[in-house]
Amino acid sequence: MTLTARRSGIAILAAAALLTAGCGGSKSEDSPSPGASSQSTVNPSDMSDVQRPPDRLTIDISIEGGNVTPTNEQVQGKVNEPIVLRVNSDAADELHVHSVPEHTFRVEPNDGQQFQFTVDVPGNVEIELHELNRVVATVQVQQ
Numbered sequence: 001m002t003l004t005a006r007r008s009g010i011a012i013l014a015a016a017a018l019l020t021a022g023c024g025g026s027k028s029e030d031s032p033s034p035g036a037s038s039q040s041t042v043n044p045s046d047m048s049d050v051q052r053p054p055d056r057l058t059i060d061i062s063i064e065g066g067n068v069t070p071t072n073e074q075v076q077g078k079v080n081e082p083i084v085l086r087v088n089s090d091a092a093d094e095l096h097v098h099s100v101p102e103h104t105f106r107v108e109p110n111d112g113q114q115f116q117f118t119v120d121v122p123g124n125v126e127i128e129l130h131e132l133n134r135v136v137a138t139v140q141v142q143q
Contacts, residue, residue: 056082059137063089073137080118087113094130
């Protein structure tokens with residue numbers, strides 16, 4: 001056998017060994033045992049951003065007998081992130097959001113009201129009740 005033929009044979013054996021190692025490998029913990037049923041599981045960290053619900057800040061507000069909860073709460077938000085105000089109230093009032101752009105929401109004496117807005121410019125955004133003259137929360141909006 002010539003030197004060239006020997007080198008070709010070694011190269012072929014090496015390539016075959018690499019293919020066999022790549023295909024055979026060791027059994028992964030996620031691989032089902034022989035005879036076991038194959039079940040698909042989804043790891044939440046593998047989900048793309050398209051599948052995740054959007055980030056949002058939610059503030060729960062209660063107005064009862066002239067008392068407001070929360071009052072002067074400090075929270076963090078992001079530019080263009082939805083901010084949701086969930087309101088349960090026994091009185092009519094108006095929520096003012098001092099942001100760019102500004103927002104005003106009419107509060108009715110009902111439970112389960114929701115108002116959503118976004119802020120375009122970073123800074124401190126006060127959310128206040130007009131009739132009760134109370135600051136519900138200040139959102140520090142960042143990029």
